[in-house]
Amino acid sequence: xxxxxxxxxxxxxxxxxxxxxxxxxxxxxxxxxxxxxxxxxxxxxxxxxxxxxxxxxxxxxxxxxxxxxxxxxxxxxxxxxxxxxxxxxxxxxxxxxxxxxxxxxxxxxxxxxxxxxxxxxxxxxxxxxxxxxxxxxxxxxxxxxxxxxxxxxxxxxxxxxxxxxxxxxxxxxxxxxxxxxxxxxxxxxxxxxxxxxxxxxxxxxxxxxxxxxxxxxxxxxxxxxxxxxxxxxxxxxxxxxx
Numbered sequence: 001x002x003x004x005x006x007x008x009x010x011x012x013x014x015x016x017x018x019x020x021x022x023x024x025x026x027x028x029x030x031x032x033x034x035x036x037x038x039x040x041x042x043x044x045x046x047x048x049x050x051x052x053x054x055x056x057x058x059x060x061x062x063x064x065x066x067x068x069x070x071x072x073x074x075x076x077x078x079x080x081x082x083x084x085x086x087x088x089x090x091x092x093x094x095x096x097x098x099x100x101x102x103x104x105x106x107x108x109x110x111x112x113x114x115x116x117x118x119x120x121x122x123x124x125x126x127x128x129x130x131x132x133x134x135x136x137x138x139x140x141x142x143x144x145x146x147x148x149x150x151x152x153x154x155x156x157x158x159x160x161x162x163x164x165x166x167x168x169x170x171x172x173x174x175x176x177x178x179x180x181x182x183x184x185x186x187x188x189x190x191x192x193x194x195x196x197x198x199x200x201x202x203x204x205x206x207x208x209x210x211x212x213x214x215x216x217x218x219x220x221x222x223x224x225x226x227x228x229x230x231x232x233x234x235x236x237x238x239x240x241x242x
Contacts, residue, residue, distance in 0.1 A: 002003050002195075003042075004043045008087060009036070009120065010133040011213060013211075014211040014213055016137055017168075017211045018167060018170070019160075020211065020212075021077055021159055021167060021205075021209075022158055022159070022167065022169070022170065025158050025159045025167075025202075026070075026158070028201070028202050029070040029200070029202065030070070032070070032200065032202060036068070037200065039073070039225075040200050040201065040225040041072060041073035042076075044073075044198050044199075044200075044223050044224065045073065045074070045076040045077050045162070045239075047223055047225055047227060047228065048077060048154070048196075048198070049076070049077065050063045051228065051240075052239055053152070053194065053238055053239055053240055054152065056151075057095060057151040057152040058094075058095060058096065058151055059095070059096040059098075059146070059148060059149070059151055059152075060081075060095060060097060060098070060150060060151055060153065060154065060193075061097075061098045061099070061100075061111050061143060061148045061150055061152070061153045061154070061193075061226075062074055062077060062081075062098075062099060062124075062134045062154035063099070063100060063154060063155065063156045064076065064078070064100070064120065064127070064129070065098055065156070066126075066127050066128075068126070069127075069156075069169070071156045071198075072156070072198035072200060074154065074198070077154065078094070078097070078117065079117070080094050080112070080128035081117065082097065082117060085172075096113060097114055098111040098112060098113050098114075098115055098129055098135075098141075098146075098150070099111065099112065099120070099129070100129065100141040100173075100177075101129045101130050101132065102123070102129065102173060105129050107173050107176040108142070108173055108176070109153065109173040109176070109177045110142055110143075110177075111142065111144070111177070112130040112132065112140040112141065112142060112143070113130075113140055113141040113142040113143070113146075114130050114140070115193060118235055119131070119134065119140075122218065129194060131204065134232075143181075144180070144181070144184060147190065148194065149185060149188070149190035150181070150193045151193055151194070152193050152194050152196065153178070153181075153193050153194065153196065154196055154197075154198065155174060155193045155195060155196065155197040155198070155219060156168075156174075156197070156198065157174075157197050157199065157203070157219075158203065159203050159204075159205060159208045159210060160197055160203060160204055160210070160219065160222055161203065161204070161205040161206060161208060161210045162205070162206055162207045162222075162229065162231070163207040163208050163218075163231065164208060164218035164219050164231040164232060165208070165209075165210040165212050165216065165218060165219065166197055166210070166216070166217070166218065166219050167210050172215070174217070175215050175216055175217050176215075177204070178195065178217040179215065179217055181193075182217070192234065193218045194220045194234060194235060194240070195218070195219045195220050195221075196219065196220060196221045196222070196240075197219045197221075197223070197225060198222075198223050198237075199222050199223065199224050200224070200226040201224055201225050201226065203230060204222065204224055206227075218228060218231070218232070219231065220232040220234050220235040220240070228240050230242065
């Protein structure tokens, strides 16, 4: 058997293992008590909102949660980032927020800047996304063309393990985007942002349980209802702790 054949067999084995884990986790999430899920949503978002590493972030990318996909809710995070303070100014340190827009079925996704929740519109799958232009017809800023680096990515996923491996839904959108952003940061000589994933307790597995391919991007930390789980030295170096 040639090396190419061996690699193809190994990849197929990884994909098969991923499909099995996805199926099991989807079933677990489906049977999760709605009141428990809601409780965990609130706890996870509160942990993030109170964290110094979140408060100090100036530019971040975050996903728009979809309840049908049973993703950890981000509505309170987004509301806090985008809501003006009573005096009309932005809360705490003003933050620049970029959110995802799926471009096609070939794992291409972009992150656009939004300044209010009303900037989001439902796509064909009823998932909220930013339109590529704003209400005045101006093109939104794409994070890949921004002049300044992002500090933080808030990421979704179907399952995670304690070694930082993230299992998505199989489309490859986030892995492709994160890989491209890491290449951009290297080219610009920027410090890499923190990759932080939000996870229900039932989505977290033991170390190295999730199989990976060379294209899979690891996360720096997880936020679960029990607290922050730092994984990489980058996370520990920036004050993420249990």
